[in-house]
Amino acid sequence: xxxxxxxxxxxxxxxxxxxxxDNKFGTVSVITGSDDEAAKVVQVTTYRCDEGYTDNRHxxxxxxxxxxxxxxxxxxxxxxxxxLMFKKIFPKCKNKKRRL
Numbered sequence: 001x002x003x004x005x006x007x008x009x010x011x012x013x014x015x016x017x018x019x020x021x022d023n024k025f026g027t028v029s030v031i032t033g034s035d036d037e038a039a040k041v042v043q044v045t046t047y048r049c050d051e052g053y054t055d056n057r058h059x060x061x062x063x064x065x066x067x068x069x070x071x072x073x074x075x076x077x078x079x080x081x082x083x084l085m086f087k088k089i090f091p092k093c094k095n096k097k098r099r100l
Contacts, residue, residue: 001038001043002043002044003042003043004046004047004068004071005044005045006046006067008046008064009027009028009046012028012030012044012046013028016031016044018031018032019031024062025045026046026048026062027045027046028043028045029043029044030042030043030044047064047070048063048064048071049073049074050062051063
């Protein structure tokens with residue numbers, strides 16, 4: 001499972017202390033303790049933009065960005081460029097009992 005966020009890697013690590021982070025792409029692997037094999041480790045990656053592809057596969061440099069649209073623009077035209085925005089799906093509700 002992968003999640004993208006505007007939080008920086010050090011912020012993610014602070015929120016989820018059970019983690020490992022050993023890459024230059026802004027991805028923190030969070031250990032969840034879940035019994036579900038697919039959810040035992042969740043990769044949380046900071047929104048970013050890429051620059052240069054000398055080897056035609058990996059970016060030469062990344063820069064963290066604050067907006068999901070900037071992150072999505074760097075992705076290829078596949079499922080990788082889909083984003084689910086919960087606040088756009090569920091209307092705001094003043095009745096706390098009805099909130100999800």
